[in-house]
Amino acid sequence: MSQSPFEIELDEMTLARARRGDMGAREQIYRNFQQPAYSVAFRICQCRELSRDVTQEAFITAFGKIRQFRGDAPFWGWLRRVVVNHTISALRKLPRADAVELQEFHAHTDGDHERIGLSMDLQSALSTLDGEDRAVVWLHDVEGYKHKEIAGLFGKTESFSKTRLSRARAKLRAALERRMNPTEFSKVESATR
Amino acid sequence: MQHERDPLNLGSLPLVSPLADDWPMIEAALRKQKSRKRIVTLAGSTLAIAATVFLAVGVFIYRPYGIPAGTSSSQQLQTTQVENPASSDGLQTNTLDSLIALSQQLESNLQKIRSQTGVLPTASVIYQVELEDLVTQVDEELSRRPGSVDLWSQRINLMLDLSQLYQNQLRREYHRMASL
Numbered sequence: 001m002s003q004s005p006f007e008i009e010l011d012e013m014t015l016a017r018a019r020r021g022d023m024g025a026r027e028q029i030y031r032n033f034q035q036p037a038y039s040v041a042f043r044i045c046q047c048r049e050l051s052r053d054v055t056q057e058a059f060i061t062a063f064g065k066i067r068q069f070r071g072d073a074p075f076w077g078w079l080r081r082v083v084v085n086h087t088i089s090a091l092r093k094l095p096r097a098d099a100v101e102l103q104e105f106h107a108h109t110d111g112d113h114e115r116i117g118l119s120m121d122l123q124s125a126l127s128t129l130d131g132e133d134r135a136v137v138w139l140h141d142v143e144g145y146k147h148k149e150i151a152g153l154f155g156k157t158e159s160f161s162k163t164r165l166s167r168a169r170a171k172l173r174a175a176l177e178r179r180m181n182p183t184e185f186s187k188v189e190s191a192t193r
Numbered sequence: 194m195q196h197e198r199d200p201l202n203l204g205s206l207p208l209v210s211p212l213a214d215d216w217p218m219i220e221a222a223l224r225k226q227k228s229r230k231r232i233v234t235l236a237g238s239t240l241a242i243a244a245t246v247f248l249a250v251g252v253f254i255y256r257p258y259g260i261p262a263g264t265s266s267s268q269q270l271q272t273t274q275v276e277n278p279a280s281s282d283g284l285q286t287n288t289l290d291s292l293i294a295l296s297q298q299l300e301s302n303l304q305k306i307r308s309q310t311g312v313l314p315t316a317s318v319i320y321q322v323e324l325e326d327l328v329t330q331v332d333e334e335l336s337r338r339p340g341s342v343d344l345w346s347q348r349i350n351l352m353l354d355l356s357q358l359y360q361n362q363l364r365r366e367y368h369r370m371a372s373l
Contacts, residue, residue: 005208021227023220030216039208052211057318059219064226064322068329119206126203141199142206172201 004143005036006080015075019066026063033076034059037083040143044087044135046127050094058086084139088153091131125175133168140165226319292345299352306359313362324355 010029017025037058041051062082069078126134132154139145139153140161150161313321331348338344 023223026223027216027220030219034215035208035210038211042209043206048212052213052215053315055211056215056219056222056315060222060226060315060319061322063219063223064319064326065329068326122201122203122206126206138203141201142204144198169201176201 004076004080005039006033006076006143007074008032008036008076010075015069015071018063019069029063029079030059033079037079040080040083040138041087041090043126043138043142044131045091045094046131046134050090054086054090055083058083061086080143084143084153088135091135094131121176121179122172124179125172128175129168129171133164133171136161136164137168137172222315222319226323288342289340289345292342292349296345296348296352299349299356303352303356303359306356306363310359310362310366313358317358317362321355321358324351324358327351328355 010032014025014028018029034055038051038055041054041058042048045051045054058079062079065082069075126138129137136150139150140147145153147158147161147165151158154160328348328351331344331351335341335344335348
């Protein structure tokens with residue numbers, strides 16, 4: 001099973017120093033987790049500026065509450081929860097129209113045009129989803145959240161998560177097919193008009 | 194298993210980075226938070242003492258039954274204690290009950306106002322986190338000393354600060370909407 005990008009081991013010493021307020025240790029934590037944190041916010045919000053704000057707020061919250069981290073689960077899981085909570089909260093407060101904002105694609109991948117093309121298709125397909133659908137599919141498929149956990153985040157039932165996941169996947173498949181066979185779809189669209 | 198969990202292979206999308214390094218901003222916010230925390234703690238303690246004194250004086254003034262006029266406060270206190278040794282405990286209990294009730298009231302008000310408020314600006318988030326952290330610390334201490342008037346007073350003051358923070362945000366949002 002593929003890992004969540006958050007699954008980064010953090011040594012006890014750095015964590016202890018960060019808890020004592022050591023800025024060097026906190027910076028190290030930020031540098032380690034900045035990319036997965038920003039990525040999850042961006043994939044769900046689809047807005048660079050908002051994702052930046054969400055990531056900043058999440059790290060400020062996490063460092064402000066780091067003494068509350070009990071250490072009975074991995075640190076990355078705790079930090080991811082803080083980031084995801086901030087992301088969902090930002091998503092809820094967005095007006096619906098802003099939630100689906102198409103973004104320019106910035107892949108940091110060198111070479112391999114085919115892979116970049118596929119990533120662009122996936123990214124574009126993802127950006128056509130409603131914010132909640134996107135959050136559900138991303139948290140389930142990439143971050144490995146269970147339906148129960150997703151339901152808890154949104155304050156809804158497990159069936160909400162299951163329905164949203166299946167709807168999101170269907171929409172993504174349709175969007176991907178449209179992008180891969182544009183002529184077929186334009187024929188179908190003109191025939192149905 | 195992987196195919197089952199991620200059938201569209203969304204996990205293959207690359208990680209993205211913010212276009213600028215945000216650590217200096219986060220560091221500045223954390224440093225500010227640290228110095229403000231000290232001030233809040235100091236102010237909280239002072240206010241807590243003031244609130245306790247105020248409550249205690251208030252209760253004494255309104256409960257002078259059976260005490261001859263012209264008796265000084267300390268004499269009144271002594272007389273009351275002699276006449277009814279249990280009343281000091283009763284007074285403490287009354288004050289404590291009032292503080293707990295007030296704290297619960299503020300907590301429920303805070304929940305309501307929180308659900309109505311939009312995204313807080315970064316500066317307010319820092320303050321909010323500090324206050325919530327202090328509330329957690331006070332709660333931890335309260336779990337060890339649930340009868341501490343001083344701790345309950347501190348909790349009330351922190352709740353009042355949090356309410357103020359959200360009210361300010363609501364006011365800002367109202368002005369922004371009104372200007373549209």
